[in-house]
Amino acid sequence: MLDSLLSPSLPVVTGTPERPDSAVLYTPSLTQYIRRRTSTVTIGDVPMGSDYPIRVQSMTTVDTMDTKGSVEQAIRMIEAGCEYVRITAPSVKEAQNLENIRKELRVQGYTTPLVADIHFTPNAAELAARIVEKVRINPGNYADRKRFEFIDYTDDAYAAELERIRAKFLPLIRICKEYGTAMRIGTNHGSLSDRILSRYGDTPVGMVESALEFLRICEAENYYNITLSMKSSNPQVMVQAYRLLVQRLDEEGLKPYPLHLGVTEAGEAEDGRIKSALGIGTLLEDGIGDTVRVSLTEEPEREAPVARALIDRYTNRAASSTPIPAITKYPVNPFQYSRRITHEVVNFGGQNVPRVIADFSQIPVADVNVLHPIGHFYLPEPDKWRMNDLGADYIYTGSTPAQFMLPNGLKQILNYAAWQTLSDQVNTFPVLTTEEYMSARAGQVPVQARLNFVRTSLAELSDAFMNTVKNDTTVVLLVSTENAHAMPELRRLVVELMNRDITTPVVVLRNYPDIPEEDLPLYASTDVGGLLIDGLGDGVMLSSASPSVDELKRLNSLSFGILQAARTRITKTEYISCPSCGRTLFDLQETTARIRQRTDHLKGVKIGIMGCIVNGPGEMADADYGYVGIGRDKIALYRGQQVIKKSVPADRAVDELIELIREDSRWLEPSLETV
CATH class of the missing domain: 3.30.413.10 (Sulfite Reductase Hemoprotein, domain 1)
Known part of the structure; x- marks a missing residue:
């Protein structure tokens, strides 16, 4: 049925991965969940790659010279779900002590592979590679000291730099080959070398090239036991870099190495979880990623359950999702942010920041205090409303109008039938179903003169509906899905609009009735943030199974947190x-x-x-x-x-x-x- 409703050039999925066009090689499919095929990396007795489950890992925070403390923390991490434990080795003495930590863990019956984290110190890496199962190096500082200098390299001078790096890097490669040690070449956005910054800039391109310089040296030595990462504290940059890395590996005919996913320096509490889920979840949706580390400013054993919750969402994704029509023309540049072009409808679309709609449809709006959770405060003295930076833009009250006059900074949305009964239809706005909207337009039934919300889904995008919307400058679409593969279906809907040159603003509506409370920010950040990160979306409306004042506050904060993490609306520090x-x-x-x-x-x-x-x-x-x-x-x-x-x-x-x-x-x- 979907195929008959959508343009004939975009066929229904038949089980074969589509390649939308030559510009999109970073994922096997934009509409099916298909995990990217990778080579296998041997890391102790816990191999990594697409033939194995997506792995969970974290990093100790105890001083590496504290053997007892490191062992105790590593055990807590393992029991929390970590399949790899990373430990910093900033100098030779810490690298040497990895042996004591490893021995004590083995004595206590823990065989979890250990990973040495190395910055600046090749000699520490070379020692650690003889002790632990994996070594992580940062190509930005393994052979370089950052001076924040711009250098205008000639091609010969740049080639000489690469030869210098090769000489410093070869000993580690050969030790890893001899001892069967795996390696992660882990680029960090914030620690690119002056050489990379001078030639490629502070960009995803520079991040990818930083890793490829080291990877090419490894391949020349026939060393392939490698994972790669492209971390940034900015999820937008992080996602673009991983996508570009996958594409470059494919284009250069390099092995499809497994990828370690993470948003570095994500922070703490809900903000850290939002930022992590937005970056990691967006990539997992497209089948990218073989191990996950969630970087929170908390105890490391608290990171593993968050990573596991993100991963587990995809365990049965292929079987549980509804087929989505394939994409053969993809109008989005996945490697560079550009917001979808839309026309302005009141304060949606155009150059406006994405808007937040709070769902009050299950909670009576009978008292001014009910608006406190969404950032609007009534002050009896001096009889004025105040709004903080997390003040929602609209409230949806279902079929029951608010029982008092709302502040000027807040507008009300009602179901179409309820809106029709109001005496004041100028300052309130209706939400119509797709069927109600088409009937109203066909019968010339009155609708709001400036702004009408139309709730729709991918299955409802008929030719007649899209042609009507295209010529209606009062419509904002509220788009939703019941598909387990939610973000790709919503992306598919917006792509259809773009390919038909429809510039109607789109608000993403997501309802989470049956998920654990702690998973809500992870799922919402993935589903909504994954669209925003590609410039798709002009607003957000979140709902859950437990309507209450406290839940309203949580959903409102979550909505603004997602917009902030996607760098589309900055409202807080x-x-x-x-x-x-x-x-x-x-x-x-x-x-x-x-x-x-x-x-x-x-x-x-x-x-x-x-x-x-x-x-x-x-x-x-x-x-x-x-x-x-x-x-x-x-x-x-x-x-x-x-x-x-x-x-x-x-x-x-x-x-x-x-x-x-x-x-x-x-x-x-x-x-x-x-x-």
């Missing part, structure tokens, strides 16, 4: 905080909480909180300010990537950070509007 490791020089969780308490009202300000110099300043990427540990109880403060204050005592560092923000005239005192 953004924290780029590393998840901690054995290199960390202060309590990251406590410090992050303290900084957040003082600064979380600074809309649009990005603050990087890094435990050591390895993760700063480079890893802070696009942060406005940085708080970086440089020694015990010593902090360096950055403006962008420039150090401004060195060796600030930790007990004064937050105050000094705030003073730095004041100097730039970006400080605001907390007020009611920012609560």
